[in-house]
Amino acid sequence: MIHFSKVSLIYPNSQRTIIEDVSFEVNEGEFVLLIGHTGAGKSSVLRLINGLVPHHTGGILSGSISVAGRSTATLKPGELADVVGIVGQNPANTFVSDIVEDEIAFSLETLGIAPEVMRKRVEEVLDLLALTALRRKNISELSGGEQQRVAIAAALVTNPKVLLLDEPTSALDPIAAEEVLSILHRLVHDLGLTVVLSEHRLERVIQFVDRIILIHGDGSLALGTAEEVMRSSPIAPPLVELARALKMPTIPLSIREFRKLAPKIEVADNPEIIDSISTGEVLLSINELSAAYQDSQGAYALSKINLEIRAGEIVALMGRNGAGKTTLLKCAVGLAPITSGSVRVSGNNPAALEGPELIRNVGYVPQEPTDLLYGQSILEECALADKDNKVAEGSTLAIYKSLMQIPDLNSHPRDVSEGQRLGLALSIILSAQPPLIVLDEPTRGLDYQAKKTLIQVLKGVAKKEGRAVLISTHDVELVAEVADRVIFLADGELIADGSTSQVLNASPAFAPQVAKALPHTNWTTVNEAERYLNAEK
Amino acid sequence: MKTAHIQRLGFHPLFWWVWAVLTSGVVLVLDKTEISLAAIASCLLLASRFKSSTYWRSSFKWILRLALIAFAFRMLIGFTIGVPMPGQVVFTLPQIQLPELLVGIRLGGPVTEQRLLLTLNEAALLAALILIFALANSLSNPHSLLKVLPRRFYGIGLASVIATSVAPQAARSISRVKAAKRLRGQSGSGLQSWKRIALPVLEDSLERSIDLAASLESRGYGYFPNTTRYRAPSWKMRDSLGVSGPAYLLIAIFIAGSISPWLIGALFLFLTLTPVVA
Numbered sequence: 001m002i003h004f005s006k007v008s009l010i011y012p013n014s015q016r017t018i019i020e021d022v023s024f025e026v027n028e029g030e031f032v033l034l035i036g037h038t039g040a041g042k043s044s045v046l047r048l049i050n051g052l053v054p055h056h057t058g059g060i061l062s063g064s065i066s067v068a069g070r071s072t073a074t075l076k077p078g079e080l081a082d083v084v085g086i087v088g089q090n091p092a093n094t095f096v097s098d099i100v101e102d103e104i105a106f107s108l109e110t111l112g113i114a115p116e117v118m119r120k121r122v123e124e125v126l127d128l129l130a131l132t133a134l135r136r137k138n139i140s141e142l143s144g145g146e147q148q149r150v151a152i153a154a155a156l157v158t159n160p161k162v163l164l165l166d167e168p169t170s171a172l173d174p175i176a177a178e179e180v181l182s183i184l185h186r187l188v189h190d191l192g193l194t195v196v197l198s199e200h201r202l203e204r205v206i207q208f209v210d211r212i213i214l215i216h217g218d219g220s221l222a223l224g225t226a227e228e229v230m231r232s233s234p235i236a237p238p239l240v241e242l243a244r245a246l247k248m249p250t251i252p253l254s255i256r257e258f259r260k261l262a263p264k265i266e267v268a269d270n271p272e273i274i275d276s277i278s279t280g281e282v283l284l285s286i287n288e289l290s291a292a293y294q295d296s297q298g299a300y301a302l303s304k305i306n307l308e309i310r311a312g313e314i315v316a317l318m319g320r321n322g323a324g325k326t327t328l329l330k331c332a333v334g335l336a337p338i339t340s341g342s343v344r345v346s347g348n349n350p351a352a353l354e355g356p357e358l359i360r361n362v363g364y365v366p367q368e369p370t371d372l373l374y375g376q377s378i379l380e381e382c383a384l385a386d387k388d389n390k391v392a393e394g395s396t397l398a399i400y401k402s403l404m405q406i407p408d409l410n411s412h413p414r415d416v417s418e419g420q421r422l423g424l425a426l427s428i429i430l431s432a433q434p435p436l437i438v439l440d441e442p443t444r445g446l447d448y449q450a451k452k453t454l455i456q457v458l459k460g461v462a463k464k465e466g467r468a469v470l471i472s473t474h475d476v477e478l479v480a481e482v483a484d485r486v487i488f489l490a491d492g493e494l495i496a497d498g499s500t501s502q503v504l505n506a507s508p509a510f511a512p513q514v515a516k517a518l519p520h521t522n523w524t525t526v527n528e529a530e531r532y533l534n535a536e537k
Numbered sequence: 538m539k540t541a542h543i544q545r546l547g548f549h550p551l552f553w554w555v556w557a558v559l560t561s562g563v564v565l566v567l568d569k570t571e572i573s574l575a576a577i578a579s580c581l582l583l584a585s586r587f588k589s590s591t592y593w594r595s596s597f598k599w600i601l602r603l604a605l606i607a608f609a610f611r612m613l614i615g616f617t618i619g620v621p622m623p624g625q626v627v628f629t630l631p632q633i634q635l636p637e638l639l640v641g642i643r644l645g646g647p648v649t650e651q652r653l654l655l656t657l658n659e660a661a662l663l664a665a666l667i668l669i670f671a672l673a674n675s676l677s678n679p680h681s682l683l684k685v686l687p688r689r690f691y692g693i694g695l696a697s698v699i700a701t702s703v704a705p706q707a708a709r710s711i712s713r714v715k716a717a718k719r720l721r722g723q724s725g726s727g728l729q730s731w732k733r734i735a736l737p738v739l740e741d742s743l744e745r746s747i748d749l750a751a752s753l754e755s756r757g758y759g760y761f762p763n764t765t766r767y768r769a770p771s772w773k774m775r776d777s778l779g780v781s782g783p784a785y786l787l788i789a790i791f792i793a794g795s796i797s798p799w800l801i802g803a804l805f806l807f808l809t810l811t812p813v814v815a
Contacts, residue, residue, distance in 0.1 A: 052755055055754075078758065081761075093744075096683050107756045108767065109765055111761050112764050155756075335716050356723075358719065359721060360722070372717050432722060
């Protein structure tokens, strides 16, 4: 179906080749996963398949690529629209209509499909993606998961032979992600659709895929069945790492397989869960908070939230898309209006704090860290932060250097990887030394390596005297690794507040892989398992 | 109640653009200060009448500021630069002596009544035109043009969509970037701070436009000779009714020639508000 023959790709003004002399084939009806570190070229390879690279983005391509027997060298992406459908990273940016139904029909209109046929196809695809109830809704009122489904429907409605998806679950909560992936799984099995998708959160997708393409980032790539690649891949989900730690002969890809294959692990003394209630100073106190808040994405509400965060804690805020997580964070930093109740950050009302006073009390890293950046280079950005935060020259850069390996100081903040950009935004916040750090969805687009760095950084921050961290995230594995306490929001109400293992393990959808795989051990992370196994020896 | 009703029904994607062209036609043909001021008033009235929470709607308030700046700037230029004009002197600005070469042009100096009125006329016309098109831009979904423009030409469709979505998208980014600026502990306003807002906003809009172009391209927009319609947006009675006011006005002017400007101004204000009735 997809045929790469001796393909090399290099972007102008870049020293690195994305791929070099690569040949592979994807068969009809295969479900293929593209993995690689951020910036390795996953999106580029994906977009090579329908010709967006190089026709749309530029780049020097050699070798030949063909899809369903058509070569992308001579055909533009538009001319392949009837055989390849693509769903981009930010579906919201790609919609052209207000109404769900019209958006789906748009792809058919451009292809000139007869209206009667069009009606039928739209109807079919609405059913297929369970969108019938939403057909007349305004797209901007839909949740992230629903928007993702609309984008998939719009790509599928033309009956393409190949569907390409770029990180389809990165913005979704675990339940919405599960929905999208099971739909893809069904399409592959029932309709013989060929699906190629790129994803960082392997724990969500790996059980569904047939083969994996691992992009090393040095121009080469590895291709094999999911199990083959997982045996040695530097990028692996917690379940695979657990299997490696247990030295299992076959690598299981799903929880079910793991339980079938796993050796008996006797945990001698089941460690009692000790609720380590922090006794530090109260840094954030939210009292009977209610808020109604409306922006371009929709309307949100919070009702009667009570919450206290003390120094020394790392608290994770979880919940489904649209549950009010971002609104709660915005209230905590005084960005969203409050209807009733109170918010106090170190005793101050954040909405009343002016200028540098705010960042000295609470630092907020928004969902798009780029919003915080406006310098032309990393060096300039750090210098600006030193000046804004009135700290000694070079201190922001020093913090950045201590957090992670930093890129070339003269590169533009938009050109560095997502992890490095997040690190930069975090360093700017940290240089003002606020006692409370708030992060909104920090792991979106981060690979496992960047996530590990982030975990270390956050743990380091919370360890410092009198600091606390509040993170809102869908990433259960991150929460299991880093958080002491989890708060669960549903529909604007706080429904659970407790220690990480208590809250996570109680919910089947939000439990981390290790907890699901070894439910009797009370472990939530691979680290815990490794520590135990090493102690056994 | 009625507002919700109107929004749900909605106008044709081109409705506000047709209204804008007709209304600006009237303003340009008459070229009277009173008419320009009436046009500004009707834009403000319509903007407050058709409220919605869609992101493109918020661009109007930003362009309103821009129109005010344009108005002030035009007034300033009109007062200070130009050929001397006869009439009663209203006030006098300090004059700067220009070299012999630029004979007849003065910088500063007396501002006569005629100059004052002429400048006001031009500035009001400028502000009115900006607001008329800003209103059209902020009341129609920028992407809806894709639905009605001929699809044979990828470039035209894309260019018009990007052009009409610049302002709404920028308005959306501005609020986000301003919030982020506050988070970084900056409270000041001024040129420096605007530079810090402008750059991320521009980058943001560019990124969105590129995403949209890629999406259109990969969905085959402009590549297939015959396109069909799922549910063609039809020009309904209420669309015609909505634009009838400025249309009849334009015809009436051509037939009648000159009438008292104040009378026309009142008529204008009344007739450009037909979208409210429709």
